[in-house]
Amino acid sequence: MAIRYTLPNGLTVVFEEQHAAKVAAFQVWVKAGSADERPDQAGLAHLHEHMLFKGTERRGPGEIARDIEAHGGEINAWTSFDQTVYHIVIASQFARTGLDILGDAVRRSAFDKDELAREIEVVCEEIKRSYDSPSRRASRGLFTAAFQTHPYRLPVIGTEESVRSFTREKVLEFYHRHYTPKNLVLSVAGDLNEAELRQWVEEIFGGDWGRPYAGPVQRPRDAAPTGRRVLIQTEDVKEAYLHLSFAIPELEHPDVPALDVLAMIAGQGNSSWLVREVKRRQHLVNDVHASAYTPKDPGIFSVSLTLPPAQSQKALTQTARVLEALRTTLVPEDELRTVQAGVEAESVYRKETVQGTARNLGSYQTSPGGLESEARYLEDIRNLKPEDLRRVAQKYLRLEHAVVTALVPPSAELTEAQVHAALDEAAKSPGLTPPARATRTPPDAPVRPSRSQAASARSEVVQEKLPSGATLLIRVEPHIPLFSMRAAFIGGARYETPEDNGITTLLSRALTKGTTTLSADDISHLGDLYAGNVSGQGGRNSVSLKADFLSRYFEPGFRLFADVLLNPAFREEEVARERSLLLQDILTREDKPSSLAFELFSRTLYKEHPYRLSLAGEKASVEALGPEQLRAYHRAHMDPSQMTLSVVGDVDVAQVRALANEYFGKSRGGAVAPKQVKPEAPPSSPRTEKKVLARAQTHLVMGFQAARMTDPWRVVLDVLSTVLSGQGGRLFIELRDKRSMAYSVSSFSMDGLDPGYFAVYMGTSPEKVDAAVEGMRRELERIRDEPIPAEELERAKQHIIGTYEIDLQRNSARATLLALDTCYGIGLDNFLHYSERVAKVTAADVQEVARRVIDFDRMAMAVVGP
Numbered sequence: 001m002a003i004r005y006t007l008p009n010g011l012t013v014v015f016e017e018q019h020a021a022k023v024a025a026f027q028v029w030v031k032a033g034s035a036d037e038r039p040d041q042a043g044l045a046h047l048h049e050h051m052l053f054k055g056t057e058r059r060g061p062g063e064i065a066r067d068i069e070a071h072g073g074e075i076n077a078w079t080s081f082d083q084t085v086y087h088i089v090i091a092s093q094f095a096r097t098g099l100d101i102l103g104d105a106v107r108r109s110a111f112d113k114d115e116l117a118r119e120i121e122v123v124c125e126e127i128k129r130s131y132d133s134p135s136r137r138a139s140r141g142l143f144t145a146a147f148q149t150h151p152y153r154l155p156v157i158g159t160e161e162s163v164r165s166f167t168r169e170k171v172l173e174f175y176h177r178h179y180t181p182k183n184l185v186l187s188v189a190g191d192l193n194e195a196e197l198r199q200w201v202e203e204i205f206g207g208d209w210g211r212p213y214a215g216p217v218q219r220p221r222d223a224a225p226t227g228r229r230v231l232i233q234t235e236d237v238k239e240a241y242l243h244l245s246f247a248i249p250e251l252e253h254p255d256v257p258a259l260d261v262l263a264m265i266a267g268q269g270n271s272s273w274l275v276r277e278v279k280r281r282q283h284l285v286n287d288v289h290a291s292a293y294t295p296k297d298p299g300i301f302s303v304s305l306t307l308p309p310a311q312s313q314k315a316l317t318q319t320a321r322v323l324e325a326l327r328t329t330l331v332p333e334d335e336l337r338t339v340q341a342g343v344e345a346e347s348v349y350r351k352e353t354v355q356g357t358a359r360n361l362g363s364y365q366t367s368p369g370g371l372e373s374e375a376r377y378l379e380d381i382r383n384l385k386p387e388d389l390r391r392v393a394q395k396y397l398r399l400e401h402a403v404v405t406a407l408v409p410p411s412a413e414l415t416e417a418q419v420h421a422a423l424d425e426a427a428k429s430p431g432l433t434p435p436a437r438a439t440r441t442p443p444d445a446p447v448r449p450s451r452s453q454a455a456s457a458r459s460e461v462v463q464e465k466l467p468s469g470a471t472l473l474i475r476v477e478p479h480i481p482l483f484s485m486r487a488a489f490i491g492g493a494r495y496e497t498p499e500d501n502g503i504t505t506l507l508s509r510a511l512t513k514g515t516t517t518l519s520a521d522d523i524s525h526l527g528d529l530y531a532g533n534v535s536g537q538g539g540r541n542s543v544s545l546k547a548d549f550l551s552r553y554f555e556p557g558f559r560l561f562a563d564v565l566l567n568p569a570f571r572e573e574e575v576a577r578e579r580s581l582l583l584q585d586i587l588t589r590e591d592k593p594s595s596l597a598f599e600l601f602s603r604t605l606y607k608e609h610p611y612r613l614s615l616a617g618e619k620a621s622v623e624a625l626g627p628e629q630l631r632a633y634h635r636a637h638m639d640p641s642q643m644t645l646s647v648v649g650d651v652d653v654a655q656v657r658a659l660a661n662e663y664f665g666k667s668r669g670g671a672v673a674p675k676q677v678k679p680e681a682p683p684s685s686p687r688t689e690k691k692v693l694a695r696a697q698t699h700l701v702m703g704f705q706a707a708r709m710t711d712p713w714r715v716v717l718d719v720l721s722t723v724l725s726g727q728g729g730r731l732f733i734e735l736r737d738k739r740s741m742a743y744s745v746s747s748f749s750m751d752g753l754d755p756g757y758f759a760v761y762m763g764t765s766p767e768k769v770d771a772a773v774e775g776m777r778r779e780l781e782r783i784r785d786e787p788i789p790a791e792e793l794e795r796a797k798q799h800i801i802g803t804y805e806i807d808l809q810r811n812s813a814r815a816t817l818l819a820l821d822t823c824y825g826i827g828l829d830n831f832l833h834y835s836e837r838v839a840k841v842t843a844a845d846v847q848e849v850a851r852r853v854i855d856f857d858r859m860a861m862a863v864v865g866p
Contacts, residue, residue, distance in 0.1 A: 002014055003015050004365065007201070009205075009209065010181040010182030011182070011205050012184070012365065013185075013188065014185065014186070014188070014371060015189070015194065016188075017190075017193075018189050018190050018354055019191050020477055020479050021808055021809040022092045022805045023089060023090070023092055023354050023805045023806050023809055024089070024091075024092045024095040024188070025087065025088065025090075025188070025190055025355040026087065026089075026099050026102050027086065027087040027188075027358045028185070028186055029083055029184065029187060029362040029363075029365070030048075030084040030085070030086075030178060030183065030184055031083060031216075031366055032084060032177075032178035032179075032183060032217075033045050033083050033156070034079065034080075034157075035081040035082060035151035035152060035219055035296075036082075036151075036217040041170070041174060042163075043158015043162050043166075046084075046123070047120070047123055047158075047163065048174065048175065048179075049086075050119045050122065051109060051119055052109045053075065053105060054119060055109070055115060056108045058108065061115055064105055067101055068088060068090065068098065068101060069799070070798065071090055071091065071098070071802050072090065072091050072798055072802015072803045073091070074088065074089050074090075075087070075101075079156055080156065081151070081152055081156060081295055081296075083366055085362065086105065086106060087355065087359070088101065089354060090806075091801060091802035091806070092191035092805075093801075094798070095190070095191075095192055095200075096200055099200055100204055103204035103205050107204075109175070111175070120164060123157070123158075123163050127157055127158070127159065130155075130157065134239075134241060135306075137233070137407055138304075142300075145231040145405045146245050146405075149222055150219060150297060151220075152295070152297070176211045180211040180212065181205070181209055181211075181213070185365050186201065187362030187365065188361075189354040189355075189358040189361065190357075190358075221297070221298075222247075225403075226401075227401065228403070228423070229402075230403075230420070231406070232405075232408065232416060235408075235409070236409060237407060237408070237409050238409070240311075240407070240409070240412055240414070241305070241306055241406065241407040242307065242404070243305075243403075243404070243405045244302070244305075244316065244319055244320065244404055245300045245303070245402070245404075245405075246301045246398065246401060246403065247299075247401065247403075248294065248300060249294065249298050249299075250295065250297050250298045251295060251367055251368070251369075252368045255392050256292070256377075257380035258380075258388045258389055258391070259294070259301060259396070260294075260343070260381075261336070262292065262389050263290045263292040263301065265336070265339055265389065266303070266322070266323065267289050267290025267291075268289065268291075271525070274288045274303065274319060274322050277318065277432065282318055284314060285305045285306065285311070286307055288304070288319070291304075309408050309412035310411075310412070312408060312412055313419075313422045316419065316422040316426075317425050318426075318432075320399055320427070321432050322432065323399075323426075324397075324399070324427065325433055326390070326393040326397065327390065327393040327397055329390070330386040331389050336385075337529070340381055340382060341529060341531045343378070343381050344381070344382070344531065345532065347374075348550060351480055352811065353809040399426060400427075404423070406419070460475075461473055461474070461818065461831070462474040462475070466660060466661055467661070468641045468664055468665050468666050468667045470660075470665075471643070471822055471823075473646040473647070473819065473822060474646075474647050474651065475648045475814065476649075477648055478650045479650075480649070481550060481650045482549070482550060483557075483647060483651045483811060484647070484649055484814070485558070485815060486646045486816050486819035487545045487561075487565055487645045488542050488645075488819040488820050488823040489542060489543050489544065489638050489642050489644075490542055490642065490824075491504060491541075491542055492540050492543055493540045493610055493611070493613050493615055494610045494677055494752070495637065498613070500625065501613045501618055502614070502615075502616055502618065502625065503629060503630070504538035504539075504543050504615070505582060505615055505616055505617060506579060506617070506622065506630065508538040508543055509581070509582065510570055510578045510630060511545060511568050512545075513568075513575075513577075513578065514569040515564055515569055516569050520574060523560070523564060527560070530549045530553035530560070532547060532550065532553070532557060533548060534546070534547040534564050535547075540611060540750070540752060541709075541752055541753050542820060543638065544819065545561065546812065546816065547560075547561045548812055551649060551651065555655070558663075559663075562659075562663035570630045571627070575626060582622055583619060583623065586617065593693055593695050594744075594763060597761070598862070600689055600701075601701035601703060601757075601759060602757075604687050604688070604689040605683065605703065605705065605757055606680055608678075609677070609678075611752060611756070635671075636670060636671065637672070639670055639671035640664040640667055644823040646816075647815065648811045648812075677753075677754060679754040682855075682858040683859070683860060684858070685857060686857060686859045687859070688861045688863065689862055690862075690864070691864045693864050693865055693866070695864075695865055697765060698763070698863060698864070698865030699863070699865055700762045700763075700769065700772060700773065700776070700863055701761050701861065702759060702776050702780075703748075703757045703759025703860060704757065704758055704759070704853050704858060705755045705756070705858070706755060706757050707749070707751055707755065707758075708754065709825075709826055710825055714751055715834065715838055716846055716849040717758060717853065718749070719793070719797060719800065719841045720846050721748070723783060724760065729746070730779050730782070730783070731745045731747060731760060732745055734775065734779060735772070735775045735779070745763075747759065748761060760779075769863070773861075777856070781854075784847070784850040786847075787844070793842075797839060801835045804835060814831070
């Protein structure tokens with residue numbers, strides 16, 4: 001339950017406790033964006049976004065980001081027409097530090113003159129880059145035409161001329177005018193105690209800032225539309241960019257929920273009317289999308305098209321005809337229900353992480369309706385009828401008031417007269433009805449009854465064996481009405497041979513493309529209806545199926561998941577389509593030289609073991625794969641008796657257990673014994689392989705055989721790798737910052753059921769290869785031969801612990817870790833006690849593992865480049 005209170009100085013705080021993960025998010029929402037600028041301030045709100053992290057009275061340039069990252073956190077910002085937002089997500093044990101850094105930046109930014117000059121240059125480069133984007137120029141044309149006097153007609157980023165005119169005095173004027181407590185909202189979510197948070201907020205944000213609030217800026221309003229407006233820009237572009245838009249009300253208007261849903265049905269997703277008609281059926285456009293943009297002041301309903309220039313007039317006519325159909329035709333009930341479920345799901349998924357929750361709180365609190373408007377909005381969405389959508393379409397999507405903007409090449413020869421003719425033709429011709437969807441409409445899913453407070457507490461991990469031999473893992477996480485499932489099986493590339501290399505990847509892609517009773521479109525549609533998705537995944541050691549759904553659809557979602565897992569059809573046409581896409585991936589490998597370097601490294605380190613094989617496979621092996629091979633693999637290696645199934649989220653243990661026994665309680669009888677894979681000895685002498693590739697850079701991977709997943713010293717290797725990697729790591733500081741030899745540099749570990757590897761990677765200029773190799777080797781020798789200083793070790797451990805908690809916020813991440821760790825024989829210890837084990841690692845432990853792994857007589861190195 002969210003709380004809201006106001007400090008004596010006027011700052012509003014919104015907070016929601018969320019203890020699913022030991023993470024906290026802090027966001028400061030400044031109720032001032034580019035629409036609050038004077039003409040001589042164009043781009044100043046956006047410049048503040050850049051400057052607030054460039055130093056304060058207490059912290060120098062670069063210290064803010066370094067401090068946050070050292071604690072495993074993340075920091076960033078964004079600017080819009082109506083707000084500027086600064087946000088941090090960090091492990092809750094470091095929450096006080098994170099809040100102090102954010103408060104320091106917002107309250108006491110230094111705006112150093114030299115830093116300002118450098119940042120103005122950065123923003124001017126950003127402006128120049130935007131000129132190179134046709135889609136951005138087309139969007140700018142849209143807002144220029146759609147808004148006549150309102151500041152929304154101007155770009156948020158400003159112009160090069162305006163930005164270069166800014167002085168420190170002008171920046172401080174805007175800062176003191178808008179960055180005052182009464183104009184700010186502090187949004188907080190996560191693993192925090194309310195009383196402690198109140199004390200922190202008072203200490204950091206309380207008191208008199210010396211900047212009294214002058215009140216909101218008065219913005220000019222546009223007059224109601226009285227006719228069409230057309231703006232055609234002719235430039236050297238390869239395709240045409242068209243926008244067909246209409247004036248609509250502001251965010252708090254009662255018609256907004258219906259307009260949002262209307263936009264989704266019109267042009268969002270593969271099932272939308274415009275995609276089905278204008279793109280798929282008539283092949284007039286490369287892409288089409290509809291949106292209802294409803295900011296603080298009146299906005300626009302817009303359809304955006306990219307298309308071959310010669311199709312412009314016809315595409316505009318047919319797009320307008322689809323909109324006319326929405327004005328005259330009732331949307332089918334099942335389509336409306338699907339979109340309503342999607343809106344509900346989007347709201348729920350946003351709150352699965354603390355940063356999503358904080359953004360949701362901040363967004364609603366800074367709107368005129370406050371926090372309470374979210375519940376009203378969702379209730380309005382649930383109550384919409386097809387007649388409501390037709391009513392708002394008739395009210396706002398009036399072709400006589402359309403705004404049409406176009407960015408086209410001269411060859412398009414699109415004129416304003418042709419635009420009017422296209423819309424006139426659509427207005428006088430009957431609206432068309434898009435082709436019916438091929439998917440079935442399932443019955444309504446039952447809504448799960450509410451459980452008691454006692455029953456809704458988070459559970460320990462429930463683990464049990466089903467009669468088939470399957471392992472079932474259940475963890476109740478009741479704070480968000482979502483659940484995730486993961487079914488994992490030992491296999492992956494480790495079970496492959498050169499003859500069938502790629503079968504795991506192909507199978508994981510084809511698994512969701514139809515069952516014996518459902519088509520691929522049926523599965524996709526049901527996933528949409530249950531507000532989630534089902535997907536397969538293959539790796540080096542396993543193959544798995546995962547799904548996420550709203551908890552209210554638990555039973556039908558579980559049944560869909562089970563059908564996909566147990567009864568894949570592997571129809572010839574679907575397998576052929578996925579095989580073709582996989583072969584295309586194989587053909588384009590050389591477009592990713594860094595990935596190519598790691599594949600070459602694997603083939604260099606392993607000569608016999610399947611870890612040498614590519615996950616995607618090879619051309620010859622994938623071409624030989626077909627439905628029969630996939631069915632045989634599925635029968636042999638994906639039987640319920642071989643499965644580890646995890647279910648995490650807002651679920652009922654008894655219901656999970658009952659459905660798991662119903663579907664997975666019996667073996668299908670085709671399972672084979674686990675494949676015996678012989679581990680490979682490390683190299684007996686150094687190995688180096690090179691692939692000549694005409695690229696600007698050379699990619700180097702240097703490494704050694706390392707840990708199994710089940711080795712207890714694997715966590716120490718994680719700490720060792722963190723000391724070396726990241727922007728604060730030794731490789732980055734020594735080889736990039738100090739010696740400028742690296743484009744990118746880091747360290748990696750790949751753990752397997754058999755010994756994996758630990759490696760360092762660098763992308764560098766070809767003439768620097770020898771020095772780079774020497775530098776990489778020197779840093780590896782140093783971490784092996786010299787104890788790590790206590791401060792450096794602690795920083796690495798805090799970074800691991802913080803990012804671990806941030807990464808595990810989602811049910812899907814927890815379900816994946818539980819399923820794979822159990823499948824691999826690691827057990828629950830890694831999930832439950834990983835952070836504790838990291839905290840106990842000593843410098844002596846790291847040095848011992850470094851000496852165990854880093855042996856240059858057993859090294860492998862791959863070089864890809866000129």
